[in-house]
Amino acid sequence: MPQPVPTSKPAPLRARLRVGLLALLATSIAAAGLASAPVQAAVGDTQVAWLEVEDGVIAGNPGLNSGDHGNFSGSGSYTFRETGMQSTMTVVAPAAGTYPVWIRYAAGPLSAGENITRSMGLLTNGGARQQVAYPMTSLDNWEDWEFARADVTLNQGTNTLAVQCDRGVDFCRLNFDAIQVGGLAPDTCAATPVAPGGTALFDGRFATFDQWRKAGGGGFGHQTDCTIRSFRGPGATWNTTPQTGPYTLGIDWRRGDADDDSSVYVASTSRDGASPVGGYAVRIGATDTATILPTGGTAQAADATALAAALKPVGQWNRFTIQVTPSRIRVLLNGTAVNAIDRTAPMGGFVGLENRSDADRVDFRDIQVNPRVDLGALTGPVRRPVLADGSTPHPGGESTLGNLVAESQRWATRGSAGGAAKIALVSPTALSADLVATGTYPAATTYAQAVAAVTGEPLVNMRLTGAQLKTVLEQQWQRTTASTVPATSFLRLGASSGFTWTEDATRAEGDRITGMWLGGTAILATGTYSVTVSQSLATGGDNFRGLVDGIGERYPDINAESALAAYLADNAPVSSGPTQHAVGVHVPGAAPASYVAGTTYAVDLSSWSYSTPTDPKDSLVDVSVAGRAIGTFAVDNTVLDGRPYDDHGTVAVRAVLPADLAAGPATVTIVGRTTGTTVRMPIVVTAAPTPTPTPTPTPTPTTTPTPVPTPPSPTPVPTPTPAPAAAKVQPTVKVQVKQSRVVARGTRAKLVITVAAPGLTPTGKVAVTVGARKMAGTLRGGKVVVTLPVFKAKGPAKVKVTYAGDSRTLAAARTLKIKVLAP
Structure with a gap:
């Protein structure tokens, strides 16, 4: 067992007196100005052994009753009823002296006259028999266990302790589980920390293990490493407290062999049987881990790709995070979402663990529930x-x-x-x-x-x-x-x-x-x-x-x-979506049937912006026609009160159409630089009128001799003015972290990066920078997946994603933080 830690149970009287006297002595020495010597633990203050009754030398044919009663430690417990029934256990003491022993036992209900404090003998080294009293542990069942204390004198080295029934002097009729030798209090397992707002269903201590009850065959035993293990199935153990609202169940599990199987039960309306009633089994096994099986329904297998990436090998600990809400069961394995199934049953029900078969032995630890159910990440408030x-x-x-x-x-x-x-x-x-x-x-x-x-x-x-x-x-x-x-x-x-x-x-x-x-x-x-x-x-x-x-x-x-x-x-991470879906478009005056090239195109826009201060907003919009840029205009983001309509964000567009714009149908496109909000308006273009040339006057003839004309200077050919290049479009960059739980030194997170632009599919390179590391990928259909290196330490990790742009799309970048958890 681990080294002892203080518990809420009071220390034995003798130990408390000894500690009090030592404290008083230390205070007196300090008052006299003398240096105090270090206080050393007395013999027996530290646990030196944990002895399982079933592992002792058995005599008198006591009954091994793990199939009848649960919540034992080790692999079982024994019932002592008749004279001569005995289990002798061996302990090696580091020093001679008096040791407290803490005997874990159950004294359940018998007939009315037998529901009394019972007794049995405790023999040290084959003699020195002392009679130990065992008060009733429950009037309802035999699965309530308690510790009784006795003190024994041990020799340095090998000793024996035996529990022995002699009906001539003892009542017996007791179940014995194990003996802790040494320690100021029984059960030296330290409680596993619980997340804020959570409740421990099993934190390593017997105090929480005692809140479970077996159903069916087999049982679950508390181990010396403060875990629990399934034995001799098929059967189950159920936590006795039903869950009444949405919750997240966290549980660690470990398979010792490749053929070990088990399940975690949630939302069962009963804990009386070995299987859930109206609930769900989340499987653990060689071929079906994270499969969700509804009672009486069809099993839904986990996502094979996600499962393969998240599952740790046999012999290593895995963690299920099971989210139970009125509409859904969702399973995360080691922080990665691997399965989900819709449900319509009312909230409530019991949490349990399955013991699938006689040979299946699966370990569990750190079982806790929390009313908080974390969904996906938001990139900003909505x-x-x-x-x-x-x-x-x-x-x-x-x-x-x-x-x-x-x-x-x-x-x-x-x-x-x-x-x-x-x-x-x-x-x-x-x-x-x-x-x-x-x-x-x-x-x-x-x-x-x-x-x-x-x-x-x-x-x-x-x-x-x-x-x-x-x-x-x-x-x-x-x-x-x-x-x-x-x-x-x-x-x-x-x-x-x-x-x-x-x-x-x-x-x-x-x-x-x-x-x-x-x-x-x-x-x-x-x-x-x-x-x-x-x-x-x-x-x-x-x-x-x-x-x-x-x-x-x-x-x-x-x-x-x-x-x-x-x-x-x-769909995490989820963006609030910066673009507007409805935009007010008003042409001042009557919209002409067609626009003459070289004249002004006028339109007034409204409802271009969201009203809340935290929402992204455009300050400028770019206007083009037939792919040719014709102007940039400011957005007035003043929030207008006292108006029933959605008028926030107004733009007055007054853009001159190119004089050489081809006649015929064309599209005016207006795009917000920040949000990507886009409006496309069809127009009809009429060619600009061709100016009428002024005729050259005919010269009047005279008698003056006609001079020999000087050859005219060559007329310079004007350099053609290039047509304006099409305006590049501002894209949006969306980044999704595939793993919802990134663990330091363990998870290689993947980023799914999507670059989008109105009417276009951006191409080109995307760079991802994490600290001094830089990775790159090429867009395919506007998307690219980049695998990050393993983070070395927990805490927020800053990741910058940079899109280089292409011939039609501007460059863009965004920065996100990934929460990296401790391993």
Whole structure:
């Protein structure tokens, strides 16, 4: 056993008196000005041995009852009932003297007259028999264990201790487990530290091991290295405290042989049997580690690639982090997400460990639960729109939170079972709180923060035509069923990634949406699109009655809370998304049918910026036509109060079209330099008029002799002015750390780097710098994966990602911090 540490149990009286006298003596010496001599531990103050009763020399045929009772140490315990039953154990004492011995025993319920303090003999070196009293440990079961103390005199060197039943003088009827020789208190295992807010289910000490109960055959034994091990299955051991809310279960496990198997049970509604009831088994084994098996359901295997990268070899410790929420079981192995399965059962249930078979022996340690469930990292805060005071919510403004929630709902219903959603829309009334992580960004979000950010309504998927989708967007300008304008006259819908539109609030009601796009492709009025919304919106809530006309409704078994939580967990690190989805576009005066090359193109933009101070904003936009740069214009980011619409971020574009611009259709493109917000507006160009040449007058004839003309000087050929080069586009750089748990001296983290630009697929090189180390990769389809070196020490590690740019894309860079954990 480890060296002793203080516990909460009081030290024996003699030891406390000895310590008190020594302290008093030390105080007297110090008062006299004398140097105090070091205080040496007395014989017996330190544990010298841990003796398992089952490993002793057995006589009298006591019953080995590990199959009946659990929570033993070593590999089992013995029942002593009749005269002559005895176990003799050997101990080597480092010095002669008196030693306390701590005897772990159980005195469970018998008949009413037998539920009394019991006794048995303790023999030292074959004689000196003393009778030790053993009070009742439980009136309910035989799996409550206690320590009884006795003092023995040992010789230096080899000694024997024996527990012995003599019904002539002893009551017996006891279970004996082990004897600790020496130590000021029983159980010298140090408690494993628990994370803030967490609770230890097993921290190495008997005090926490005693909170488990076996079911079925076999059992789990406490080992001298302060771990527990499975024996003689099949069976299970269950923690007696049910979990009542979302939680994270952390547990270390180790397989001794390649064929050892076990499971961790979560969310079982019962602990009476050897298998979970309505719960889940997270497997440990040669071929099925991290497989999730629902009770009565189909096993879901772990991601093979992630599992192979994360799993440590047989004989080494691995750690499961199992996240249990109302909608999901998610498993991380050594910090890497390897499996997840959706669930709909109510929260609650028991945690257990499986003993799969007689030959399977798996070790466990450091089992703890925490109500905090960490999802993925956010690169920055994600907020609701606000007024100029920076805090009052503004339902008429576009927000990073609204768009992120919408994207999570599209992502959650992207599969065929969810309706293969391409678009999701979210009402601002469903946004409950800002999504703000704690600490330095990128920082982990929690399940509690996610569910607080959005109302937990069920989701509905439907089919809408492009015309119906336009009607829904027109209803952002609110009107009740009674055709009155409510007090909140405008509600800005949050939209999923790729769905954008332009609008002009000065136009007539019902005709304010001037264009819609999905992934840059125009929405067709007659096209059909898969759209996901909340249940209340689907029934016309918040005056969005156009959604009632949707057809082919599907009701996926997921709600807004669980969609957001799953999205944050599986897509980390998550960006707030700097681009605007809805932009106001107004042509002052009447828009001409065509623009003459060489004249001014004028347009006023609004709703170009988010309103919260922490959201990224453009200060400049670049304007081009037919790929040719024609100007740069400033963005006014003043937050405008007292206006119901989403007007924050205005731009007055007054750009001269090139005089030599070819006649015909062309596209004016406006791109924000920081956010990448992009608006494309088709125009028709008319060629600039050709100037009429002035005729040369005919000379009047005279009688004056005509002089011989001087040969004219050659007319210089003008050097052609090169056409302006196409303006380069500012890209965005997104970096995803594949491993959610990076461990110093152990994990080689991988970065998935995505470089995106409006209408382009950037090419070229990406460099990654970590300290003095520099790595590089080449974009393929806008993405590249770079493997980082192993970090040597824990703490935040600064990583810089630099994109060099290409012929059409500007250079860009971003810096992130990776949290490196201690090994």
